[in-house]
Each structure stands twice: as structure tokens, then as C-alpha cells.
Amino acid sequence: MQNRYEIATMDGDGIGPEVCQAAIRILKEACGASLLNFTAHEGGAGLYQRTGEVLPEDSFDACKAADAMLHGAAGLPGVTYPDGTEAGNDLHLQLRFRLDLFANVRPIRLYRGVKSVLADWQPGQIDYVIIRENTEGLYASRGAGVNLRGELVTDTLVMTRKGVERIARFAFDLARQRKGAPRDGRHRVTVCDKANILKTYAYFRAVCDEVALGYPDVEIDHAYVDAITVHMLKRPDFYDVIVAENMFGDIISDLGAGTVGGLGMAPSGELGLDHALFQGSHGSAPDIAGQDVASPIATVLSGAMMLRWLGDRHADTRLSAAAVRVETAVERVLAEGRVVPRDQGGMARCSEVTEEICRQLR
Numbered sequence: 001m002q003n004r005y006e007i008a009t010m011d012g013d014g015i016g017p018e019v020c021q022a023a024i025r026i027l028k029e030a031c032g033a034s035l036l037n038f039t040a041h042e043g044g045a046g047l048y049q050r051t052g053e054v055l056p057e058d059s060f061d062a063c064k065a066a067d068a069m070l071h072g073a074a075g076l077p078g079v080t081y082p083d084g085t086e087a088g089n090d091l092h093l094q095l096r097f098r099l100d101l102f103a104n105v106r107p108i109r110l111y112r113g114v115k116s117v118l119a120d121w122q123p124g125q126i127d128y129v130i131i132r133e134n135t136e137g138l139y140a141s142r143g144a145g146v147n148l149r150g151e152l153v154t155d156t157l158v159m160t161r162k163g164v165e166r167i168a169r170f171a172f173d174l175a176r177q178r179k180g181a182p183r184d185g186r187h188r189v190t191v192c193d194k195a196n197i198l199k200t201y202a203y204f205r206a207v208c209d210e211v212a213l214g215y216p217d218v219e220i221d222h223a224y225v226d227a228i229t230v231h232m233l234k235r236p237d238f239y240d241v242i243v244a245e246n247m248f249g250d251i252i253s254d255l256g257a258g259t260v261g262g263l264g265m266a267p268s269g270e271l272g273l274d275h276a277l278f279q280g281s282h283g284s285a286p287d288i289a290g291q292d293v294a295s296p297i298a299t300v301l302s303g304a305m306m307l308r309w310l311g312d313r314h315a316d317t318r319l320s321a322a323a324v325r326v327e328t329a330v331e332r333v334l335a336e337g338r339v340v341p342r343d344q345g346g347m348a349r350c351s352e353v354t355e356e357i358c359r360q361l362r
């Protein structure tokens with residue numbers, strides 16, 4: 001337990017500043033003025049445009065030294081490297097690789113007061129977690145692909161035993177702690193891959209199967225990535241924990257978010273053994289940036305994940321209790337339906353949703 005925890009924040013681009021500042025305000029309200037010390041650092045596509053750097057070394061050092069990181073979002077369309085890839089994305093890719101944030105935890109939960117695009121599913125029936133492997137897979141070759149004279153291009157999908165084993169163990173450990181799938185209460189890990197087509201995914205599945213032998217109390221389930229996109233719509237209550245390779249995890253977590261109110265409702269935590277970064281699953285949503293209309297909920301719930309992670313890590317019940325307070329306040333605001341974010345069909349501004357959550361906390 002520490003007297004005070006250092007949180008490195010980064011507003012980033014697009015809606016990043018408004019949702020990050022909203023979350024900071026709410027976390028301060030939940031934890032009191034002195035438990036968390038937030039320090040802002042620069043990074044992102046806007047910074048790259050101005051300086052040629054997406055993640056300056058001093059920002060990286062501060063993120064590394066902090067107890068945890070809380071970010072808004074990074075990336076702007078059109079701000080690209082010479083190879084055509086977006087510069088802003090590199091900020092989080094660098095942090096993931098350099099700080100070994102291997103487990104990207106993306107809860108998919110339908111809250112009371114939020115209407116799912118899936119007819120007939122009620123809160124409590126959609127409640128699972130996608131574990132996206134965050135340091136290997138197809139995205140690991142970012143920057144290292146080959147473009148041969150403009151005629152032939154390749155990117156390489158990479159997996160290691162160490163990487164697959166640790167993400168599988170992470171998923172099984174998490175399934176053990178959860179209360180099971182809403183449908184049947186079974187502790188279940190679904191391995192999402194394309195094992196029928198590529199060696200890498202067959203390997204991913206085989207290593208997950210090996211790890212599963214150490215968890216006889218957790219059921220193992222397999223789904224091809226194309227099939228799971230249908231299952232996630234038709235039987236979302238079947239899922240408890242889904243583990244997937246980096247790119248597949250990226251794609252299916254947006255689909256999962258779509259079933260519980262959209263990207264504005266989907267939090268995310270990127271965990272390593274010594275470092276962790278929290279930000280909404282969404283990107284910088286430039287189409288709605290700077291208008292005070294974004295939903296802060298994904299970032300606020302990511303902040304609650306941060307409090308829980310810090311609380312567990314430092315055996316600090318003040319933080320775990322604050323995490324519950326933030327989640328309860330969000331739940332109440334959504335359930336009461338007086339202040340409804342715009343992406344949920346309401347008229348409330350980002351600042352109004354933030355204020356309402358603070359009011360609940362008080």
C-alpha cells in the first residue's frame with residue numbers, strides 16, 4: 001500500500017482530451033484529492049504533426065515510471081507515416097511492445113438502461129470478457145512488413161510459445177475468478193482462432209489446449225473467428241472469457257462493443273506484469289471531436305478497471321472500494337435515464353454525463 005499513486009495521463013487526439021479529462025475528474029471525486037496524482041504527458045498524432053514524434057522519450061519514461069497509465073485516445077486520419085500507416089496508432093503499439101502489456105482485457109457487459117441492438121437480450125445476459133493478446137500476432141510485424149517495388153507486400157503473423165502460454169493462462173485464471181457464463185454459470189474459456197487455415201492459429205489453439213489441462217474446473221471451447229461473429233450475436237450469453245490473437249481480438253472486441261451500446265460503452269485495460277495502461281476501446285472518433293458530445297463512459301469504466309488493478313496489486317482496499325463506487329455511479333446514471341449520452345439516443349453532452357456521475361458519487 002502506498003500513500004499516493006502516480007498516474008501518467010495522455011489526452012491524445014480527437015475526443016481523447018474530453019474523455020480523459022472527464023475520467024480524471026470522476027476518479028478524483030471517487031478517491032479524494034490526494035490518493036492519485038495525475039500528471040499529463042504529450043503524445044499522439046497531433047504531436048507527431050507538430051514535432052515528428054508520436055511518443056517522445058520523456059513521455060515514455062514518465063509512463064514507465066508511473067504506477068499506471070490513463071489515456072484518452074490517439075490517432076488522426078491522414079496523419080500517416082511515409083508507408084501509409086497511421087502515426088497515432090504507433091503511440092500505443094510502442095507502449096504495448098516496450099512495456100510488455102501483453103493482456104488486453106475488454107469487458108463486454110450490457111448495462112441496465114442501455115438498449116442492445118440485439119433484440120430480447122437483457123442486462124445480466126451479456127457479460128463476458130475478451131482477452132486480446134496484445135504483443136504478438138499480426139500486429140507484431142508493424143513497421144517490419146515488406147513492400148517490394150510497389151508490386152508485392154507482406155506482413156508476418158508471429159507467435160511464440162511464451163506469448164501464447166501466458167495469454168492462455170491469463171484467460172483461464174480470469175475465468176476461475178468470474179462467476180461463469182450467464183447462460184449456464186459454467187466457467188468457460190473460448191479460444192477464438194482460424195486453426196483450420198493457418199499454422200499459427202493451429203499452434204495458438206494447441207498451446208491453449210495444453211494450458212487448459214491445468215484448469216480442469218474451467219471448460220474449454222473453440223470457435224473460428226468467422227463463426228464467432230455470428231455466435232456473439234445469436235448466443236452472447238454463452239460466453240464467459242474469449243481469448244484471441246491480437247488482430248482477431250481487436251476486431252471481435254468492436255463487434256462485442258456493438259452489442260452492448262457501442263464503442264462509447266466499452267472499456268479496456270492493457271496489462272503487463274509491471275505496467276498497465278487504461279483507455280476506452282474506441283479510437284479518437286474525429287467525426288465528433290471537440291463538440292462535447294462524446295460519451296466519457298468507456299474511459300470512466302477503464303478508470304475503474306485501473307483502480308481495481310492498482311488495488312489488487314498494492315493490496316489497497318481504498319482503491320478497490322473506489323472502483324466499486326465509480327462502477328455503481330455509472331450503473332445508476334445509465335439505469336435512471338435522466339442524463340443519457342448521445343450515443344445511447346440521448347441529448348447529454350460529455351460534460352453533463354461527467355457531472356451526473358460526479359453527482360452520484362457525492
Ligand code: ATP
Binds near residue numbers: 280284287294295
Ligand atoms: P481505431 O482504429 O483507432 O480504434 P476506429 O476507426 O475504430 O478507431 P473510433 O474512433 O473508435 O474509430 O470510432 C468509431 C466511431 O464510433 C466514431 O466515429 C464515433 O462515431 C463512435 N464513437 C467512438 N467512441 C465514441 C464515444 N466515446 N462516444 C460516442 N461515440 C463514439
